[in-house]
Amino acid sequence: MLTIHQPKAGSASQTIRALLLIAQVLFFAAGASAQNLPDVTAMSVEDLMNVQVTSVSKRSQKLADAAAAIFVITQEDIRRSGATSIPEALRMVPGLQVARIDENKWAITSRGFNGRFANKLLVLIDGRSVYTPLFSGVYWNIQDVMLEDVDRIEVIRGPGATLWGANAVNGVINIITKPAQSTQSALAAAGGGTETLGSGSVRYGGRVNKSTYYRAYAKYFNVAESIDPSTGRSAYDNWDAVRGGFRTDWTPAGADSLTLQGDIHRSGYGETLNVPSLDAPYASTFPNKGSLSGGNLLGRWNHAFANSSTSLQMYYDQTNITEDSLFTDHEHIFDIDFQHTFHASGSQEVVWGLGYRSSHDANDSSFTVSLQPSQLTLNLFSAFAQDEISLLDKRLRITVGSKFEHNGFTGFEVEPNTRLLWTITRNQSVWTAVSRAVRTPALTEEGLRLNSATIPPGTPQNPTPFPTLLSVFGSRQFKSEDLLAYEAGYRMQVTSNFSADIAVFYNHYTHLRSAEPGTPFVETSPTPVHIVAPFVAENKMGGGTYGTELFADWRVLPKWRLLSSYSYLQMDIRKDLSSLDPSADNPGLVSPRHQFYVRSSIDLPKHFEHDLDVRYTDRLPGVNIPSYYSVDTRFGWRPRGGPEFSVGSQNLLNRRHLEFLPDFINTSPTEVKRTFYGSVTWRFE
Amino acid sequence: MRPLRLLITIAIVISLSFGFEAQAQDSSVSSEYLIKAGFIYNFANLVQWPSNTFAQPNSPIVIGILGEDPFGTILDRVLEGKKVNGRVFLVKRLKSALDLKECHIVFVSSSEMAHLAEAIHLVKGMPILTIGEIPGFAKRGGIINLVLEDNKVHFEVNVEAAKEADLNISSRLLALARIVQEPAADGRKTE
Numbered sequence: 028m029l030t031i032h033q034p035k036a037g038s039a040s041q042t043i044r045a046l047l048l049i050a051q052v053l054f055f056a057a058g059a060s061a062q063n064l065p066d067v068t069a070m071s072v073e074d075l076m077n078v079q080v081t082s083v084s085k086r087s088q089k090l091a092d093a094a095a096a097i098f099v100i101t102q103e104d105i106r107r108s109g110a111t112s113i114p115e116a117l118r119m120v121p122g123l124q125v126a127r128i129d130e131n132k133w134a135i136t137s138r139g140f141n142g143r144f145a146n147k148l149l150v151l152i153d154g155r156s157v158y159t160p161l162f163s164g165v166y167w168n169i170q171d172v173m174l175e176d177v178d179r180i181e182v183i184r185g186p187g188a189t190l191w192g193a194n195a196v197n198g199v200i201n202i203i204t205k206p207a208q209s210t211q212s213a214l215a216a217a218g219g220g221t222e223t224l225g226s227g228s229v230r231y232g233g234r235v236n237k238s239t240y241y242r243a244y245a246k247y248f249n250v251a252e253s254i255d256p257s258t259g260r261s262a263y264d265n266w267d268a269v270r271g272g273f274r275t276d277w278t279p280a281g282a283d284s285l286t287l288q289g290d291i292h293r294s295g296y297g298e299t300l301n302v303p304s305l306d307a308p309y310a311s312t313f314p315n316k317g318s319l320s321g322g323n324l325l326g327r328w329n330h331a332f333a334n335s336s337t338s339l340q341m342y343y344d345q346t347n348i349t350e351d352s353l354f355t356d357h358e359h360i361f362d363i364d365f366q367h368t369f370h371a372s373g374s375q376e377v378v379w380g381l382g383y384r385s386s387h388d389a390n391d392s393s394f395t396v397s398l399q400p401s402q403l404t405l406n407l408f409s410a411f412a413q414d415e416i417s418l419l420d421k422r423l424r425i426t427v428g429s430k431f432e433h434n435g436f437t438g439f440e441v442e443p444n445t446r447l448l449w450t451i452t453r454n455q456s457v458w459t460a461v462s463r464a465v466r467t468p469a470l471t472e473e474g475l476r477l478n479s480a481t482i483p484p485g486t487p488q489n490p491t492p493f494p495t496l497l498s499v500f501g502s503r504q505f506k507s508e509d510l511l512a513y514e515a516g517y518r519m520q521v522t523s524n525f526s527a528d529i530a531v532f533y534n535h536y537t538h539l540r541s542a543e544p545g546t547p548f549v550e551t552s553p554t555p556v557h558i559v560a561p562f563v564a565e566n567k568m569g570g571g572t573y574g575t576e577l578f579a580d581w582r583v584l585p586k587w588r589l590l591s592s593y594s595y596l597q598m599d600i601r602k603d604l605s606s607l608d609p610s611a612d613n614p615g616l617v618s619p620r621h622q623f624y625v626r627s628s629i630d631l632p633k634h635f636e637h638d639l640d641v642r643y644t645d646r647l648p649g650v651n652i653p654s655y656y657s658v659d660t661r662f663g664w665r666p667r668g669g670p671e672f673s674v675g676s677q678n679l680l681n682r683r684h685l686e687f688l689p690d691f692i693n694t695s696p697t698e699v700k701r702t703f704y705g706s707v708t709w710r711f712e
Numbered sequence: 713m714r715p716l717r718l719l720i721t722i723a724i725v726i727s728l729s730f731g732f733e734a735q736a737q738d739s740s741v742s743s744e745y746l747i748k749a750g751f752i753y754n755f756a757n758l759v760q761w762p763s764n765t766f767a768q769p770n771s772p773i774v775i776g777i778l779g780e781d782p783f784g785t786i787l788d789r790v791l792e793g794k795k796v797n798g799r800v801f802l803v804k805r806l807k808s809a810l811d812l813k814e815c816h817i818v819f820v821s822s823s824e825m826a827h828l829a830e831a832i833h834l835v836k837g838m839p840i841l842t843i844g845e846i847p848g849f850a851k852r853g854g855i856i857n858l859v860l861e862d863n864k865v866h867f868e869v870n871v872e873a874a875k876e877a878d879l880n881i882s883s884r885l886l887a888l889a890r891i892v893q894e895p896a897a898d899g900r901k902t903e
Binding site for chain 2: 078
């Protein structure tokens, strides 16, 4: 925690006095009594410069300022959660539903509509969208960062379309890594356990000169396969990944700062796959493999003028996805974004921006999954402007703005919002917002054919002599899904030890995706001759969802912190009268109505620490998953000057439970089981 | 059954952990601002204001906090009863940029990032020590910028800006500082 350099001058007694003071500061940092604030005025500038400080949480700062339901996961939150992946770190966010399908697949959403291919959440890593145009969602098994280098993860529940554009419908997740000057030490970490068999990561940070800093990292992990609950045998859902990257930050003279960063990654995973076939027994189940690789390079230039600032960002991102027996896809994305912030007058701050994105997709099909056309380039043009007006001595802030986009599938889209934040007192604020967001069609919704099952001939459902394929089709007529969202929230800092936050929302959706049965037809290729019963993507669902999310942060004692949250979600999504979609109303049945979360973080004597996470997830009737509690616990030891040790267990109480089921692609789900892990982290100054 | 087991687990963990710590205390502030308060005291000590700045030999040194106050009560408590050259400290939370002129030291909080040029312009040429914690603060005309690097507080000094403000910064302080300059032309043309 603390490094004391050799004092340059001064008598022994001065040195001792300085050491005592430093010890006091550290004691204070660990939560010592407020009455005995250490006398920092007796410390010299040299002494002060040598004290390691705990940085103030960005949470409170952000919270006070945003007219949106925002939650910030800090680096300390990540460290103390024992999370080894982004999805695990997201489990603490109120209102998010994070569910594991198997060891390498996740279903994550905000405010409903969950699934492996959930499509209403936008995720960015250092300003780079990691959302795939393939299904308008996120491949969570591709996204990873060096968790130790994460500065914070900002999660906005509710639409963020005015700033971030189409597809920021139900939420936005911003993963933000530290600038290179904040990661100037070397770090090595190694861990292992019953689930993640082994993991290792190294990072080195250095500086070229006074204004140029860099870091580079590499990491690897290997996750064990688990048991298929339906067979009792291996589900072959192992996963291993290797990843490396760098970041440089250069602040030449003046008001410029430049960032260049990039990553490359490669991983392999397994699964148990079930696909239909046209010959008896009309389906087969087998161990399957997939591989993922790619890389990205991002540059950003910020420039501050006297009364305004600009930012120019460009990136290139390439992703290669191969799921054996199903699909191969190569995505190339180029994105350029410009933003300008200025003060129109003393009370008005205007932000506007322009963006262009080109995405190129090339794919290879299989009998089960095919996508037309096999090559496609899409262009997206966007512009936005937003004005924040401060009134009443900045206690009332009104934000109005809109995004304007043009995409290759649906043409122009407009996504306006208006937000109001009223700071009632220094410790209390309320906000409210009305916004429109759209989810534009994904490649699959326009050109997919997915053969999901075969009904054997001569059965009650299919009395014909031909096998009948149930197939899902995309459609060129598929339109954008629309959301009109009404939100409000209240925040209070009751005492310096207790803060709370409440958000409520009502979302009204129209033109949600439905699967409408089409006219069956006969297909002769591939043989044998078979009937196809098509289900075509249309926009014949809609309805409302409403809910609330509560969050409280209570420092019970200086060394004991309790975080707790509760979220409630009610969905009333129905088919339009003209819809013939055979599936049930209410995709809400795959989102829990109630969720709660409590984390206790305790600093024990002798640099030990203890964390306990308790989560409750209500049942998911749509996938027949009962409610469950999950308890994670962690013990850490951070001896001064030595490495940091951590041991823990996830899902300590129940032996195992399912969290979710796959959709569209029929892979075997596996249960989350009780696991144990240990890790050690060295930091070298 | 399950919730019960859960409650018992929690109860055991809590009781184990708290055998040793029973007093209720306030303050959950980070040590970052405690250290920054120490810096501010030292700066007051190592910077010389022009002789006519203070009305009387015992006039207080007025510190204004511009923007959201990150210190809570820390700064007040650290400086309480402390004197520099016979002057006590007076900490004010500034309601508007116009109150800047009554201060000897102005701490510009990071919440003022967007209004920086305005604030710097207002105090330009006056004997006011501006202290910021915003990237580029000193380069944009602020006098001292506190910078977090590897969780340690460092500081940058814009010597030109200090000269313009007629403030004399001790060489002892400058020796520890990172000296920065404003860019030549652009970025300085206000309005």
